Amino acid sequence: MPLEKEGKMLKIYTPKDSEQKVKDAIEKLDVKYVINDTKMILCEDDVVLHYRSKLLDDDTKDMILEHIQYGYKVSPLIDYLDKSLGYNEITLLNSDYFLHRKSFGALSSKRRKSIKRVGALFNATVLGVLFSPIMIITAIAIKLESAGPVFYRQKRVGQFNKEFYVYKFRSMSTDAEKHGAVWASKNDARVTKVGKFIRKTRIDELPQIINMIKGEMNLIGPRPEREVFIKDLEKEITYYRFRHSVKPGVTGYAQVKYPYGASVEDARWKHRYDMYYIKYQSLWMDIKIVFMTVRVVLFGMGR
Numbered sequence: 555m556p557l558e559k560e561g562k563m564l565k566i567y568t569p570k571d572s573e574q575k576v577k578d579a580i581e582k583l584d585v586k587y588v589i590n591d592t593k594m595i596l597c598e599d600d601v602v603l604h605y606r607s608k609l610l611d612d613d614t615k616d617m618i619l620e621h622i623q624y625g626y627k628v629s630p631l632i633d634y635l636d637k638s639l640g641y642n643e644i645t646l647l648n649s650d651y652f653l654h655r656k657s658f659g660a661l662s663s664k665r666r667k668s669i670k671r672v673g674a675l676f677n678a679t680v681l682g683v684l685f686s687p688i689m690i691i692t693a694i695a696i697k698l699e700s701a702g703p704v705f706y707r708q709k710r711v712g713q714f715n716k717e718f719y720v721y722k723f724r725s726m727s728t729d730a731e732k733h734g735a736v737w738a739s740k741n742d743a744r745v746t747k748v749g750k751f752i753r754k755t756r757i758d759e760l761p762q763i764i765n766m767i768k769g770e771m772n773l774i775g776p777r778p779e780r781e782v783f784i785k786d787l788e789k790e791i792t793y794y795r796f797r798h799s800v801k802p803g804v805t806g807y808a809q810v811k812y813p814y815g816a817s818v819e820d821a822r823w824k825h826r827y828d829m830y831y832i833k834y835q836s837l838w839m840d841i842k843i844v845f846m847t848v849r850v851v852l853f854g855m856g857r
Contacts, residue, residue, distance in 0.1 A: 565591055566631060567614055568605040576605055579635060579643045592617070596626055605631040608650055641811070642829035644792045644822070652796070657833045661799050670772055670801070677773040678766040689760055692723055695748045700727065705761055710778035713801045718770045720778055721761035725749025755851050762804045774840045775803025776828040783821075790818050797828045800835070807831040807839075810846035 564587035568576045573589055580587050592614075596602070602621045604610070607630075610618075622628050632651060635643045652658055660666055693704045706724040709717050726744040745753065752758040765771040771778070776797040779787070788794040808827035815823070831839070 562586065562599045562601070563588065563597060564601050564603055564634075565596065566603045566605065567607070567610060567618060568631070569609045572606055575645060576631065579646055580631075582643075583635075583638055590614075596621065596624075600626065601634065602626055602628040603631040603634050604628070605646065606648065606650065636830060636833070640830070641823075641826040642833065644826055644829055647792050647829075652793075658799075660835075661832075671769065674766045674769070674772045674801075678763045681760070681766075681773075682763050685760055688757060689723075692748075692752055692757055692760075696724055696746075699746055699748045702727075709780065710802070711781050711784055711798060712770055712778055713798055715795065715798050717781065718765070718768075718778075720771075721764050723752055723758045723761060725753050725758045756805070756847070757851075759804050766804065770801070772801045772803050774806055774831075774835075774843050775801050776806050776831070777809060777824075778802035787818065787821050791822050791825050793829075794821075794825060797825065797832065800832055805843065805847040807843055810843055810850060 562585065564580065564585055566576060566580065566587055566589045568589065570590075576589060602618060604618055607615065607618070618628060632643060632646050635646070696704050703724060706722045706726075707719040708722070710720045712718050725746060726749055727746060749758070762771055766773065784794065806828065807830065808824035811827050812820070812823050815821075
């Protein structure tokens with residue numbers, strides 16, 4: 555990422571035990587920076603950032619306040635990284651971050667919940683009308699290709715860690731999990747010919763209109779995962795279950811920003827985008843995700 559202005563410097567203040575973690579995160583940007591510099595000298599375009607500010611000593615806190623007093627840009631390091639990277643740097647998350655963020659207060663807003671519910675019903679109705687011919691053709695194609703049910707349902711974890719059955723068009727052979735739960739891979743041999751097409755174009759997700767009507771999902775949100783995988787992922791990924799603070803979505807920010815993957819590292823990257831969405835979710839952001847999803851469907855950029 556190029557410098558916004560030549561000579562710009564980031565001055566970062568953090569507790570000593572977090573210096574290496576901060577350095578690893580900030581080096582993802584092509585910017586000049588200095589950590590815990592005690593000098594007050596700043597250039598006009600410099601930015602002052604702080605991380606875990608509650609744990610800073612009083613002298614450092616006073617110096618940051620003095621920067622604010624003299625009109626310099628001062629903001630939390632994670633917020634700055636969010637805007638610069640377009641995703642949340644989850645390696646820097648901690649409990650204080652969630653407890654002191656106004657952004658997450660929206661999660662308990664009754665007004666927002668009501669708007670989301672009305673939106674889910676409206677979107678489900680529109681999708682049902684627009685895509686009913688495609689769903690009928692898909693059902694016939696699945697039946698003609700292989701024996702077995704047209705639809706497939708599977709337990710997933712939704713909002714507040716409650717499990718529910720997610721509905722899909724069947725895209726795999728009926729004995730796909732005879733040896734137990736396995737992550738789907740990019741060129742999975744269990745996927746049928748019809749299944750390969752409907753997965754690539756995301757048509758297999760259309761039956762989740764039922765989940766939207768039932769109030770289990772929204773159009774936009776983190777994709778719901780299976781508990782058997784979540785138990786392993788939460789051991790490796792910081793605050794992984796926080797994604798369940800919102801309803802899962804038929805599509806989501808992670809789905810349109812990150813290519814298909816089936817590993818812990820892929821899940822970690824998707825969690826970065828999911829956390830970003832939870833923090834900054836808005837009607838305008840949802841609209842952008844819808845248009846990005848349409849592009850994925852039209853150009854077959856899915857799994």
